[in-house]
Amino acid sequence: MSAPSDTPQAPKVTEREARQVAEAAREQDWRKPSFAKELFLGRFRLDLIHPHPVPPADDVRRGEAYLARLREFCETRIDGALIEREARIPDEVVNGLKELGALGMKIETKYGGLGLTQVYYNKALALVGSASPSLGALLSAHQSIGVPQPLKMFGTQEQKDAFLPRLARTDISAFLLTEPDVGSDPARLATSAVPDGDDYVLDGVKLWTTNGVVADLLVVMARVPRSEGHKGGITAFVVEAGSPGITVEHRNAFMGLRGIENGVTRFHGVRVPAGNRIGPEGAGLKIALTTLNTGRLSLPAMCVGVGKWSLKIAREWSAVREQWGRAVARHEAVGAKISFIAATTFALEAVVDLSSQMADENRNDIRIEAALAKLYGSEMGWLISDELVQIRGGRGFETAASLAARGERAVPAEQMLRDMRINRIFEGSTEIMHLLIAREAVDAHLKVAGDIIDPDKPLSDKARAGANAAGFYARWLPKLVGGPGQLPGAYAEFRIQGHPDLSTHLRFVERSARKLARSTFYAMSRWQGRMETKQGFLGRIVDIGAELFAMSAACVRAEHLRVNDDHGREAYQLADVFCRQSRIRVEELFNRLWSNTDDIDRRVVDGVLAGTYTWLEEGVIDPSGDGPWIADATPGPATGENVHRPIR
Numbered sequence: 338m339s340a341p342s343d344t345p346q347a348p349k350v351t352e353r354e355a356r357q358v359a360e361a362a363r364e365q366d367w368r369k370p371s372f373a374k375e376l377f378l379g380r381f382r383l384d385l386i387h388p389h390p391v392p393p394a395d396d397v398r399r400g401e402a403y404l405a406r407l408r409e410f411c412e413t414r415i416d417g418a419l420i421e422r423e424a425r426i427p428d429e430v431v432n433g434l435k436e437l438g439a440l441g442m443k444i445e446t447k448y449g450g451l452g453l454t455q456v457y458y459n460k461a462l463a464l465v466g467s468a469s470p471s472l473g474a475l476l477s478a479h480q481s482i483g484v485p486q487p488l489k490m491f492g493t494q495e496q497k498d499a500f501l502p503r504l505a506r507t508d509i510s511a512f513l514l515t516e517p518d519v520g521s522d523p524a525r526l527a528t529s530a531v532p533d534g535d536d537y538v539l540d541g542v543k544l545w546t547t548n549g550v551v552a553d554l555l556v557v558m559a560r561v562p563r564s565e566g567h568k569g570g571i572t573a574f575v576v577e578a579g580s581p582g583i584t585v586e587h588r589n590a591f592m593g594l595r596g597i598e599n600g601v602t603r604f605h606g607v608r609v610p611a612g613n614r615i616g617p618e619g620a621g622l623k624i625a626l627t628t629l630n631t632g633r634l635s636l637p638a639m640c641v642g643v644g645k646w647s648l649k650i651a652r653e654w655s656a657v658r659e660q661w662g663r664a665v666a667r668h669e670a671v672g673a674k675i676s677f678i679a680a681t682t683f684a685l686e687a688v689v690d691l692s693s694q695m696a697d698e699n700r701n702d703i704r705i706e707a708a709l710a711k712l713y714g715s716e717m718g719w720l721i722s723d724e725l726v727q728i729r730g731g732r733g734f735e736t737a738a739s740l741a742a743r744g745e746r747a748v749p750a751e752q753m754l755r756d757m758r759i760n761r762i763f764e765g766s767t768e769i770m771h772l773l774i775a776r777e778a779v780d781a782h783l784k785v786a787g788d789i790i791d792p793d794k795p796l797s798d799k800a801r802a803g804a805n806a807a808g809f810y811a812r813w814l815p816k817l818v819g820g821p822g823q824l825p826g827a828y829a830e831f832r833i834q835g836h837p838d839l840s841t842h843l844r845f846v847e848r849s850a851r852k853l854a855r856s857t858f859y860a861m862s863r864w865q866g867r868m869e870t871k872q873g874f875l876g877r878i879v880d881i882g883a884e885l886f887a888m889s890a891a892c893v894r895a896e897h898l899r900v901n902d903d904h905g906r907e908a909y910q911l912a913d914v915f916c917r918q919s920r921i922r923v924e925e926l927f928n929r930l931w932s933n934t935d936d937i938d939r940r941v942v943d944g945v946l947a948g949t950y951t952w953l954e955e956g957v958i959d960p961s962g963d964g965p966w967i968a969d970a971t972p973g974p975a976t977g978e979n980v981h982r983p984i985r
Contacts, residue, residue, distance in 0.1 A: 376882055399457075403461065
């Protein structure tokens with residue numbers, strides 16, 4: 338019996354159905370403490386992050402030794418300008434990284450990997466990404482979201498034995514979820530995996546498959562239809578990229594990351610053994626989200642690398658470039674940008690290192706911390722890149738190749754800006770991250786009061802929820818009135834003679850956490866079931882939480898460096914400046930919770946969609962080409978050339 342290949346297109350689902358799919362995929366329980374979760378509840382649990390966790394000495398020794406070897410490779414074997422110019426990573430560079438074990442940095446040594454900690458894996462990505470952001474993306478896509486991580490967490494022993502040794506040394510992997518008409522709404526996933534004997538038969542089209550053009554192994558998300566003996570649902574599979582019926586139809590080109598091997602992959606009657614299924618049927622989205630809990634840390638790690646490089650260039654350039662008889666760094670307008678780059682880079686590294694070390698220790702649940710790191714890193718990293726271009730002026734807009742051709746230092750500031758832009762979209766756009774984090778931030782409220790605002794719940798459930806909520810809020814709300822943030826002597830261990838006083842910033846964080854929780858509670862009381870539609874409000878709530886987390890991490894890191902006599906005085910200064918800058922942003926965000934244009938914005942949007950303002954579009958030429966907004970993804974056999982090219 339052969340499996341049908343006329344798979345339907347993306348299913349039509351309601352907004353409520355889409356939310357139910359997403360809700361079913363998220364982790365429901367909190368078995369370990371979470372600093373960020375407590376922060377959103379108005380509880381500043383400094384004890385969960387201070388003293389700053391430290392890695393075992395052996396992990397440090399092995400990590401530093403590997404970074405030294407990797408640095409030598411990056412300095413002598415990677416030509417970032419060549420990759421940018423030819424829009425391709427040379428095969429010999431990829432093979433050199435394979436020989437260096439870079440494919441297996443996070444894979445255990447018993448499978449042939451290096452077994453590095455999350456901390457040193459992130460440091461390695463920052464290093465490689467500074468040499469070539471496209472290479473950083475390749476390694477991250479392979480290990481952070483590709484086949485190794487879901488196998489490590491959910492694979493059987495047979496799967497680990499079969500695939501991890503390959504992935505550690507020779508085989509590149511890719512993660513395939515997105516489809517031409519399906520992005521962050523997986524309820525509409527159309528790629529099917531139809532059971533047929535001991536196999537599943539895959540049909541469908543996947544878009545933006547980073548590493549997909551050169552991958553040897555794929556982790557594919559596909560929908561298994563419900564049938565007798567099959568629970569069905571979105572399911573994860575390990576698929577051999579060279580299997581019959583798989584065609585890489587196109588290698589995509591982008592404004593940045595020009596060397597990445599990202600494509601469109603078609604599956605037509607692809608047979609996958611049932612033994613290649615990861616976890617049970619229907620667990621695919623949960624596997625993907627759980628994998629991303631730590632996988633998301635790779636992107637902000639590379640943003641840290643960009644911050645470090647931007648600081649170096651800003652320092653060197655602004656010291657030699659003169660305007661009106663002074664180095665540009667001595668002009669306040671430019672100096673403020675340099676201060677922002679330095680302070681924010683310090684804070685980003687504090688956030689990533691703290692989150693990574695907590696991931697290594699596995700004592701805390703870091704799903705919110707990792708998501709905040711991704712959100713904050715991508716947003717602030719973009720601002721850092723933009724400020725560097727501004728500091729460089731016309732030279733910041735000029736390509737490195739053009740600068741070199743006329744005899745100046747080839748600083749790729751404009752390339753870095755282009756490369757960084759995707760980070761606000763990759764692995765969950767800023768808008769999606771706001772919603773994801775907001776859902777976790779209000780989880781405690783929904784657990785006790787969710788039935789009250791759910792229109793589908795019967796009155797008996799609402800009454801029961803009302804009683805539970807009354808008890809919860811009777812205990813919780815009084816704790817939001819006062820706290821250590823109002824005591825001048827609180828957090829005195831961060832008030833060191835001869836150093837800036839960081840205790841005042843931690844008191845601000847504590848007060849702001851309580852204010853944040855009160856604001857969230859008031860909003861839920863006001864909007865109830867409509868709360869989920871208030872995306873502007875929820876985004877600002879999350880952004881406040883991100884700033885408070887970054888301030889906390891910066892202070893804790895500064896104290897850690899001081900105790901260890903490692904640039905402690907300078908670290909305190911950077912933490913102080915960052916916190917002062919962050920506090921201004923927090924105050925503005927709090928003000929915008931209630932003073933904003935959200936309602937009128939919606940009315941304007943209604944007008945735009947209704948064609949009310951088409952007169953405003955007159956007087957220009959649209960240079961866009963012809964064609965549909967979304968490409969046809971009808972399942973079926975490939976009609977073009979297969980551009981898949983595994984690297985050997």
